[in-house]
Amino acid sequence: MDTQQNTALTRALAEIPGPLPARGVIHIAIPHTDRFTVVGNHLAQHPDLSCTAVGIAVRIQSLPQGIEVGIKALAARCREGEKRVAAALRELEAFGYLQRVRDRLPSGRVITRTVFCNQPTALLRPRPTAIPRQPAATATPQAPAPAPAPAPAPAPAPAEAPTPATAPAEEPTATPAPAPAPAPAPSPSPSPSPDVPAPPPPAVVSPPAPLFVPLVPPPTAPKPPPAPLPQPDKLTPELDRAATALLSDLRRHTPEFTLSESDIRQLAPGVAAWLERAAHPDAIRRALTTDLPHPLRRPALLLKHRLTALLPPPLPGLRDLATPAPPRITITPFQTCDACDRAFRSPAPGHCRDCREHRARRSDDTRTAAA
Incomplete structure (x- = not known):
């Protein structure tokens, strides 16, 4: 029995325009009508991302919003283990495709949102903003509107052109003609036209800030200059x-x-x-x-x-290594009152506060009685 030929593949190859290459891949591009995801070549052909990271990025990009994309969730969906998935997520986070943003809910609870951007470099470019239209711009085209109002004036001309027989029939139509005449009466509309000030120039609108600032700079960001080589205080x-x-x-x-x-x-x-x-x-x-x-x-x-x-710090001196003396705390000793035997704190023996006040009142009374 002869080998079966794939006629569909043969027909598809015959429809490719131009001669087929002798080596390398041959693309048969069939347009998608549903269930497809657009992936940029900057991700599919990224020179510094591993194939696992590119595949994980495409998988995340194809999922709808709200789907869990943690390490365990992706490991359950893919054949790669948790270690390979974690390494791929770290690569995507280093190049700005994946971001983790901390946000506070109205209830006060802090959550971590996982944000995936299909073009991280586009977030760093300013976005054009539409200049809001001034309301004066709509009023200016209405200024010449009253000019066509005198158009009903030629209406009496057709009334005179017809034969006298028809003239009386059209007189009733001529009588309402003065009714639109009051329409141009509000002549204030054309008069302020020369006094209307020119609309102010549109204010310069600064571009809005990006949705979030990537924590890891993109690989094309300028790198800071390297630190200089350490020098000794005195090169002997x-x-x-x-x-x-x-x-x-x-x-x-x-x-x-x-x-x-x-x-x-x-x-x-x-x-x-x-x-x-x-x-x-x-x-x-x-x-x-x-x-x-x-x-x-x-x-x-x-x-x-x-x-x-790895430059080590200078060695500390003996004074830096000396243990500081503990602070001295003065404790007031207890004393026994000579009059009531009550215990109280005082640097010297004597009477307590109540006894001192009582003795002071007695001395005052004695002084008053003697006077």
Whole structure:
């Protein structure tokens, strides 16, 4: 029995205009009429996104609003596990396609909304806004409207042109002609036309702010300049010699750090700053050579970054390490009143407050009686 031929595929290939390529993919584009999603080439052909991230983005873009798109929900819909889905979501969030925005509901509860944007770069461009029309613009075309009002004036002319027999028949129509005459009577409408001020120029409307600001800048955003290499307070010949020797000796421990003389001269002040802050040479060597990327393409730039980002602080002095003395708290001792034996706080023995007041009143009464 002969192999069956797919006639539908053969007919579709025959309908493709032009010669078919000898290699590569051949597209048979059939227009969609329902259940389709428009995906931009900036996402489908993104050079820095993995195929898993692109597929997850297309899946999210095809879902209706309100569908849960968390890690567990997507892992239940796709064949990828939770780890691959989480990594893909992190990639989409890094390039601005996925955003997580915290919002407060009227009830006061704070929720996290997941927002997916099919064109994250379009949010950074200002959007054109329609200039609102001024109401004066509609009044200006109405100003010349009264001009056609005198048109009924020619109406009597046809009344005179016909034969005298018809003239009396049309007189009743001529009598209502004066009725529209009062219409032009409100002549104030044409008179203020020269006095109407020109409409003010439209106010400059600033473009509205975007719906949300991406937390992660797009890959095309300008990067901040790198931090400068640390410098010692005073580069002595001893510090310079020790820093140069440490950099030259790195290739004995890590062959990838075979530096040129110009690189060593540029990086020596950074190592001198570490040595000035009492960092041990072995500690400096471990900080510079451990956990290296593979492959290591530019060792001098990696050393500059680590010397700048991992610079330790200066050692604290003895006064900084001294334990501060606890604050002295003065406690007033208890005393026993000499008159009523009541306990009260006082720096010296004597009488309590009530006894002092009683003795003061007695002395006043005695003074008054003597007077």
